[in-house]
Amino acid sequence: MGRKKLTVRKIENSTFRQVTFSKRKDGILKKANELAILCDTDVSLIMFSPAGRLTSFATDGRIEDIFLRFVDRPDELRGGYYDPNVEKINSVTEAEEYQQFLTSAIQHIELSKAKLLGDRIAPENPTRIEVAEVDMEEVAPVTDESADSIRERKSVGSKEHPDETCLPMGPHLSLSFIHAQKTWK
Amino acid sequence: MGRKKLTVRKIENSTFRQVTFSKRKDGILKKANELAILCDTDVSLIMFSPAGRLTSFATDGRIEDIFLRFVDRPDELRGGYYDPNVEKINSVTEAEEYQQFLTSAIQHIELSKAKLLGDRIAPENPTRIEVAEVDMEEVAPVTDESADSIRERKSVGSKEHPDETCLPMGPHLSLSFIHAQKTWK
DNA sequence: AAGCCTATATATAACAA
DNA sequence: TTTGTTATATATAGGCT
DSSP, X not given: OOSSOOOOSOOOSHHHHXXXXXXXXXHHHHHHHHHXXXXXXXXXXXXXXXXXXXXXXXXXXXXXXXXXXXXXXXXXXXXXXXXXXXXXXXXXXXXXXXXXXXXXXXXXXHHHHHHHOOSOOOOOOOSSEEXXXXXXXXXXXXXXHXXXXXXXXXXXXXXXXXXXXXXXXXXXXXXTHHHHHHHHO | OOSSOOOOSOOOSHHHHHHHHHHHHHHHHHHHHHHHHHHTOOEEXXXXXXXXXXXXXXXXXXXXXXXXXXXXXXXXXXXXXXXXOSOHHHHHHHHHHHHHHHHHHHHHHHHHHHHHOOSOOOOOOOSSEEEEEEOGGGSOOOOHHHHHHHHHSOOOOOOSSTTSOOOSSXXXXXXXXHHHHHHHO
16 A cells, blocks of 8 residues: 555565564554454454564453463364374373473573563553563673572562452463463363 | 544444454454565464454464564563562472463363364465464364264374474474473573 | 445555655 | 655445345
8 A cells, every 4th residue: 555556575675674564563553453442352463573573462461361362262273282182191191291391481481581681660551452562682681690689679469460369379470370260260 | 444434442333343343354464464474574463353253363373483482572571471579499389380270271271172172174274374263153062972082083293393303292282382492492 | 244335544665854 | 774755555434235
């Protein structure tokens, strides 16, 4: 919809590609927001720019919730999350291996977080819309000292699910697991 | 962009809301695809219709990959996945509780899958584009017999990561954990 | 619910600064 | 680079089937 009809094909000129991304990113973001509001639906959008910059959007600001809703879809058409062609017992056994893997994944995220995180406070969510833009290059490496200092800070209770029962686990990985758990029983 | 300028506000008439969703869903899907191709970028889009129908899109067909890239972002602006304000030891302890939770989550998905899954084969991914549409209502309830019969079927190796080392765990929960693990060490 | 139509509203490609 | 302008291409609201 510009001066010329466009062929849908990778833009080779990197400058032009970046400019196009920037403009179209805004357009699709607007569309996603309008769709969410007009139709009162869950919409999640994640985009990485050619330079690695992240732009994300989600209805009510929780990509995790929408992704979980996606993951928990009991339909193989959704994707390849789950292969039902295994016996129950094997599944449980293998689940334990996933369990281990997930644990290490959590620790990994934890560590990379501790290493890279500054002192900034996460912004509040003023509306139903969340738009986050993050530049990889903006994440400055910090010293071991500052990483250690993170551990000194007082733990802050999560306000994200104020109506929930307090659980023994901390808010490390929110991913709305608590919310999902309610559904799962 | 129709006969009338539209106010961005929830459409109260449910029929019209559904129609609008359907049309705009196609539009944003096209935009997402064009963005991904033109700018050669990772884009992930998840939409639930007012009726609960899922429509999803992802560059190269892997929402999980893009979500993982999102999750693994070491930046608190991305969301509230991780609270660094806890001591290391507590984190590990709590990680074990997440571990347990994740295990039960896997089993839940497994069970709901076994109960609801039919005999259909997941479609191949012909292009870089993945568009999946799933209707909750289309998932017909199956009898215990048919649920049992699922366990009889022969296990099929995942072809999603053909170049990977074979791991002891099965392909229950692909979520590209294996792919992620390579990055993590 | 899906398609088609067509008048309009929007998005944006190519420029310009 | 980013931002603004403008001619055009697209998307889509309201109808109709």
